[in-house]
Amino acid sequence: xxxxxxxxxxxxxxxxxxxxxxxxxxxxxxxxxxxxxxxxxxxxxxxxxxxxxxxxxxxxxxxxxxxxxxxxxxxxxxxxxxxxxxxxxxxxxxxxxxxxxxxxxxxxxxxxxxxxxxxxxxxxxxxxxxxxxxxxxxxxxxxxxxxxxxxxxxxxxxxxxxxxxxxxxxxxxxxxxxxxxxxxxxxxxxxxxxxxxxxxxxxxxxxxxxxxxxxxxxxxxxxxx
Numbered sequence: 001x002x003x004x005x006x007x008x009x010x011x012x013x014x015x016x017x018x019x020x021x022x023x024x025x026x027x028x029x030x031x032x033x034x035x036x037x038x039x040x041x042x043x044x045x046x047x048x049x050x051x052x053x054x055x056x057x058x059x060x061x062x063x064x065x066x067x068x069x070x071x072x073x074x075x076x077x078x079x080x081x082x083x084x085x086x087x088x089x090x091x092x093x094x095x096x097x098x099x100x101x102x103x104x105x106x107x108x109x110x111x112x113x114x115x116x117x118x119x120x121x122x123x124x125x126x127x128x129x130x131x132x133x134x135x136x137x138x139x140x141x142x143x144x145x146x147x148x149x150x151x152x153x154x155x156x157x158x159x160x161x162x163x164x165x166x167x168x169x170x171x172x173x174x175x176x177x178x179x180x181x182x183x184x185x186x187x188x189x190x191x192x193x194x195x196x197x198x199x200x201x202x203x204x205x206x207x208x209x210x211x212x213x214x215x216x217x218x219x220x221x222x223x224x225x
Contacts, residue, residue, distance in 0.1 A: 001057045001060070003058070003061055003066075003069050004069075006037075006058050006069055007073050008037055008038045008058065008066065008069055008070045008073065009037065009077060009103060010036075010037055010038035010039040010040060010103060010106040010107040011039045011040075011041065011106055011144065011145075012040050012041070012044070012105070013040060013041050013044035013045060013048075016033075016039070016041040016045075016142065016144065018092075018208065018209050018210035019144060019176045019177075019208060019210040020142050020144075020174045020176060020208070021174075021209070021219070026140060027045065027050050028050070029051075029138075029139035029140045030051050030053075030137070030138045030140070031050065031051065031052045031138060031139070031140050031141075032052075032053050032054075032137075032138040032140070032141040032142070033052060033053070033055070033141075033142050033144070034054075034055055034128065034131070034142065034143045034166060035055075035127075035143055035144065035145070036054035036056050036144070037056050038058070038066065038070065038106070038107040039054070039110060039144070040105070040106035040107070040109035040110050040113075041054070042054045042110070042113070042117060042123065043110060043112075043113035043117065046113075046117075046122065052122065053121070053122055053123075053124060053133075053138070054117075054122060054123050054124070055123075055124045055125070055126040055127070056123075056125070056126075056127070057125060057126070059114075059118065059123045059124060059125040059126075060125040063111055063115055066111065066114070070107055070111075074100075078096065078100050081096045081099060081100075082096050087213065088212055088213055088214060089211045089213075089214060092210075092211065093212060128146075128147075128158075128162035128165060128166070129161035129162040129164075129165050130165060131165055131168075131169055133169040135168055135169065136168075136169070136170070136171055137169050137170070138169055138170040138171075139171055139172065140171075140173075141166045141169060141170035141172070141173045141174070142173075142174050142175075143162075143166060143175045143176075144175075145177070147159055147162055147163070148177065148178045148179065148180060148188065148189060148220070149177055149180055150180070150181070151180040151181075151186040151188055152181070155188075156187075156191050159188040159191075160188075160192050160195050163196060164199070166222070167196065167201055167222055171223065172221065172222070172224070173220075173221070174219050174220070174221050175219060175220040175222075176208060176210070176216070177213060177215075177216035178216075178218055178219065179215045179216050183216070184215065185215075189220070192220075196222055200224075200225055201222050201223065201224055201225065202222070202223045202224075202225050203220065203221070203222045203223075204220075204221050205218045205219070205220060205221070206218060206219055206221050
């Protein structure tokens, strides 16, 4: 991975709760956040006494490098969001400017925690479809805004390998969203669900309360039986 190809965009603890329907019971589990990037979920959950490990290939870089990259791409992302504003629901996030504040606050909290979190083993440099964790090391794995969203960039084989790997390291996997960047249900979803069912994994689509990208109203839940 080259940092110049990374577009850091971190989400907050509250967003994770809504995206994945996280209950207090869920938050007491051993949680893996896969592809968390500069989200503040880990630091905020840790402050609440939760046991969370985040993995992302961007964690191979130093905090100052990640900070510089955030500063480089933030204006570009904001310009893009203004251009595509009609693709989103401006309710919990009331405007592009409000979105920017929430995202930058989340990323700032991540940056302040990153070095300590690395030392504590809470941030691990790893990427799908091959993770360095043991089988069933986690009770719950969360994957936000990577699988299915980038259906035109990640092929069906990689989607299935990634889902099988997540199901290997966690007894339950939740993925949000299941729509691609165009707001339509991912072309890989049916194939992945059928294959996982064939593996003996219980797969369902469940509604979530999070509303931002139009069409993104459900998460994929995969549970090892």
